[in-house]
Amino acid sequence: MPCLNMSDPPSHPQEKLPDPLVDVAARCVSCGLCLPRCPTYRKTLNEADSPRGRIVLMQGVLEQRIPANERFLAHIDLCLACRACESVCPNNVEYGRLINGVRGVVEKTRQRSLWQLMGRRVLMDGVATKPAMLRLVGGVLRTCQAMLGQAGWLMRSPLAQIATRLPRLRPQPIWKAIYPAAGKERGEVGLFLGCVARVLDVETLTASIFVLNRLGYTVHVPSRQGCCGAMHAGLGEPEKVSEFEEQNLRAFAGMNLEAVISTATGCGAALKNYPQDFAGRVKDISEFLGEAEGWESAEIEPLAEKLVVHEPCLMRNVLHCQGKPYDLLHRIPGAEVVPLAGNDQCCGAAGTYFLTQPEMAASLLADKIEAVKASGAQILATSNIGCAMHLAAGLKASGIELEVVHPITLLARQMGFQNDKN
Numbered sequence: 001m002p003c004l005n006m007s008d009p010p011s012h013p014q015e016k017l018p019d020p021l022v023d024v025a026a027r028c029v030s031c032g033l034c035l036p037r038c039p040t041y042r043k044t045l046n047e048a049d050s051p052r053g054r055i056v057l058m059q060g061v062l063e064q065r066i067p068a069n070e071r072f073l074a075h076i077d078l079c080l081a082c083r084a085c086e087s088v089c090p091n092n093v094e095y096g097r098l099i100n101g102v103r104g105v106v107e108k109t110r111q112r113s114l115w116q117l118m119g120r121r122v123l124m125d126g127v128a129t130k131p132a133m134l135r136l137v138g139g140v141l142r143t144c145q146a147m148l149g150q151a152g153w154l155m156r157s158p159l160a161q162i163a164t165r166l167p168r169l170r171p172q173p174i175w176k177a178i179y180p181a182a183g184k185e186r187g188e189v190g191l192f193l194g195c196v197a198r199v200l201d202v203e204t205l206t207a208s209i210f211v212l213n214r215l216g217y218t219v220h221v222p223s224r225q226g227c228c229g230a231m232h233a234g235l236g237e238p239e240k241v242s243e244f245e246e247q248n249l250r251a252f253a254g255m256n257l258e259a260v261i262s263t264a265t266g267c268g269a270a271l272k273n274y275p276q277d278f279a280g281r282v283k284d285i286s287e288f289l290g291e292a293e294g295w296e297s298a299e300i301e302p303l304a305e306k307l308v309v310h311e312p313c314l315m316r317n318v319l320h321c322q323g324k325p326y327d328l329l330h331r332i333p334g335a336e337v338v339p340l341a342g343n344d345q346c347c348g349a350a351g352t353y354f355l356t357q358p359e360m361a362a363s364l365l366a367d368k369i370e371a372v373k374a375s376g377a378q379i380l381a382t383s384n385i386g387c388a389m390h391l392a393a394g395l396k397a398s399g400i401e402l403e404v405v406h407p408i409t410l411l412a413r414q415m416g417f418q419n420d421k422n
């Protein structure tokens with residue numbers, strides 16, 4: 001087993017960390033049961049890139065025995081926060097809480113380049129969390145997509161590089177506050193739009209409203225909702241996470257909602273960290289529809305295709321509802337629904353991970369592409385827009401023509417949903 005080098009003296013003073021994090025780390029009994037589930041350990045076979053090794057390192061930093069130096073940060077940064085380790089831990093180590101907490105503390109003393117700092121602020125605070133800016137950027141990217149192939153010079157621009165990696169962008173609707181149930185109302189739900197999804201995954205959101213309405217659910221879309229905070233949590237910015245939490249709690253307050261529906265598992269997992277009276281009502285769209293009524297009158301057209309299902313990490317390891325998309329897809333007559341081999345391993349998208357750790361992300365993606373090829377499927381279904389984009393880009397780069405789509409969108413299409421009309 002490779003050694004962890006903890007002999008360096010602290011390079012700069014560490015903040016005194018809150019005790020709860022020390023207690024979380026102390027729960028690890030070093031049994032190693034999590035190691036075979038860790039994607040980064042499986043790739044590097046380095047104990048310092050395993051959950052157990054990282055916990056030892058974080059404990060060292062928490063107790064100020066080792067510095068949060070570059071070597072420490074490299075192992076912490078390589079963690080996908082996929083929480084596969086947490087889901088198998090017999091001693092209930094809250095690894096997700098630990099890594100996000102430690103990232104938050106070391107971020108305060110971490111030296112970053114001016115470009116990194118500006119990139120973060122512009123992307124995270126100037127664009128990703130501002131609906132008006134997202135609408136503008138989405139419009140520019142959509143124009144870019146429409147012009148690709150017509151203007152050669154455009155293909156060489158950075159915008160074109162981004163636009164070619166994205167799914168075909170749809171016009172962003174002006175979201176209504178309420179989408180009433182079709183026919184007799186069975187209940188009322190709220191829809192969480194997300195910040196990335198409202199620009200890049202309009203089809204999934206509108207398909208969700210379509211199916212919910214058809215089953216008799218009125219859908220509320222509060223205009224003042226914001227980002228879920230997942231990206232900021234992963235980048236160690238807990239104060240920002242709290243701001244978003246307050247904003248969303250206010251936005252959904254005072255409504256008699258049976259559930260708050262999330263269509264992206266990354267957002268759903270983040271919303272589960274909100275106060276219990278809100279978190280308890282958060283449901284992934286597949287989970288909610290799995291328990292919903294009204295299916296007896298739904299007309300669903302057959303689809304004679306093989307569908308392979310990718311299970312996003314946070315759906316498996318946090319939401320624990322990875323079986324629900326299969327239940328939805330099995331409602332489509334004629335569809336053959338199979339799991340993607342290696343679903344217990346992350347695809348490498350992991351929020352902004354594919355940008356910050358491109359080598360590991362590409363290596364994990366390559367495994368998924370091989371699994372998709374071996375499946376012989378015509379359609380790949382996944383419940384997270386980040387995974388969908390990462391997988392679609394990998395398939396495209398490998399010359400594989402295969403649609404990547406959310407399960408609810410597939411089902412909605414078979415129920416008569418047409419994105420440009422509904």
Ligand code: SF4
Nearest residue numbers: 028029031032034089
């Ligand atoms: S499974 Fe849990 S207790 Fe065992 S090494 Fe991993 S984190 Fe520690």
Ligand code: SF4
Nearest residue numbers: 038079080082083085
């Ligand atoms: S969160 Fe994922 S990548 Fe990080 S240590 Fe756990 S299993 Fe490994």
